[in-house]
Amino acid sequence: MKKDLDFLLELGWAYWKSQVVFAGVELGVFELLKKGDKESAEIAKRLGTDPRATGMLLNALVALKLLYKKANRYQNTPIASQYLIKGAPNYQGDRIHHLHNLWVRWERLQEAIRTGRSVVEETEKEPDPQKVRDFMTSMHNLARMKVKILLKKLGVKPFHRLLDLGGGPGTYAIAIAQKNPNLTAVVYDLAPNLEIAREFIKEAGLEDRVTTQVGNFLEEDLPEEAFDAVLVSNILHIYDPPTNVSILKKCHKALEPEGLIIVHDMVLDKSGCAPLFPTFFSLNMLLGTCSGASYREEEIKEWLSKAGFSRIKTRFLDKDSAIIIGAKL
Numbered sequence: 308m309k310k311d312l313d314f315l316l317e318l319g320w321a322y323w324k325s326q327v328v329f330a331g332v333e334l335g336v337f338e339l340l341k342k343g344d345k346e347s348a349e350i351a352k353r354l355g356t357d358p359r360a361t362g363m364l365l366n367a368l369v370a371l372k373l374l375y376k377k378a379n380r381y382q383n384t385p386i387a388s389q390y391l392i393k394g395a396p397n398y399q400g401d402r403i404h405h406l407h408n409l410w411v412r413w414e415r416l417q418e419a420i421r422t423g424r425s426v427v428e429e430t431e432k433e434p435d436p437q438k439v440r441d442f443m444t445s446m447h448n449l450a451r452m453k454v455k456i457l458l459k460k461l462g463v464k465p466f467h468r469l470l471d472l473g474g475g476p477g478t479y480a481i482a483i484a485q486k487n488p489n490l491t492a493v494v495y496d497l498a499p500n501l502e503i504a505r506e507f508i509k510e511a512g513l514e515d516r517v518t519t520q521v522g523n524f525l526e527e528d529l530p531e532e533a534f535d536a537v538l539v540s541n542i543l544h545i546y547d548p549p550t551n552v553s554i555l556k557k558c559h560k561a562l563e564p565e566g567l568i569i570v571h572d573m574v575l576d577k578s579g580c581a582p583l584f585p586t587f588f589s590l591n592m593l594l595g596t597c598s599g600a601s602y603r604e605e606e607i608k609e610w611l612s613k614a615g616f617s618r619i620k621t622r623f624l625d626k627d628s629a630i631i632i633g634a635k636l
């Protein structure tokens with residue numbers, strides 16, 4: 308009984324945990340402690356924050372296992388060192404910050420449930436450059452974590468010309484090109500996002516093999532039979548089923564015969580009630596898009612088949628996501 312009550316009440320205050328993590332990341336606590344432990348007063352002085360309040364935040368971060376406290380001095384735990392220090396290969400701070408950006412939408416969940424519509428204001432649809440950057444760097448944090456397993460599950464495929472449709476920061480195209488020196492790739496996306504993709508491509512030294520193409524794949528056709536692989540990563544959850552079939556048909560046209568499509572996305576189980584993250588992500592799409600949602604594996608396979616793909620198979624990357632591969636015969 309006590310356990311059930313604790314579970315229930317924690318569902319009510321779980322957002323306190325999120326806010327403590329947002330504060331720790333955005334005030335720069337972990338960054339400040341990257342070179343070693345410090346006392347609370349010094350941390351407050353260096354961050355320019357109130358000493359009493361800072362002590363409270365630091366203790367809560369200890370309770371969340373993101374800091375240690377020894378003899379009144381605070382230091383990063385391995386989780387914080389691995390994921391919350393800028394420049395670390397597995398850095399996730401941008402992703403945490405992006406989750407905070409989504410807070411204003413989630414506060415309006417009940418409104419979205421009543422109306423069935425996104426709560427994104429018209430003004431937000433003209434994207435704020437900082438928000439675009441936050442979103443792209445967040446995608447980059449996530450993709451860097453997933454790309455190894457994606458490549459492993461994909462197996463060695465002799466692609467020569469890849470289209471990374473809605474490629475965002477280009478992380479997957481870059482990683483696939485790094486693994487395959489004979490490959491050229493095109494990252495296709497809206498103009499503001501590609502500015503950031505170009506920075507990552509340059510950083511990887513791949514400007515000769517990974518290029519960008521500005522476009523809107525809903526409004527424009529893709530070049531015909533121009534690629535032997537098309538990656539559609541985290542795109543289908545933005546749109547409704549008929550739109551997804553039409554996107555996949557465009558991908559089919561863009562592929563040479565024997566070319567492969569690789570759909571990468573979150574996948575719900577048959578009940579639609581699990582895993583936890585995709586069920587919540589579906590609500591996130593309700594809040595932020597006109598018609599997006601998380602989908603079941605079977606739905607995605609059906610769209611691929613309607614778009615003309617054969618030999619469709621699924622490989623799970625983790626409990627929440629999969630690649631679903633199809634061939635143009």
Ligand SMILES: C[S@@+](CC[C@H](N)C(=O)[O-])C[C@H]1O[C@@H](n2cnc3c(N)ncnc32)[C@H](O)[C@@H]1O
Pocket residue numbers: 446447450472473474475476477478495496497500522523524525526539540541542545
């Ligand atoms: C969720 S992000 C995924 C980025 C990347 N594929 C990944 O998995 O990391 C979705 C991307 O699709 C792009 N996108 C969505 N609709 C688009 C459209 N109609 N035309 C071009 N790009 C689009 C967005 O701009 C964004 O960069």
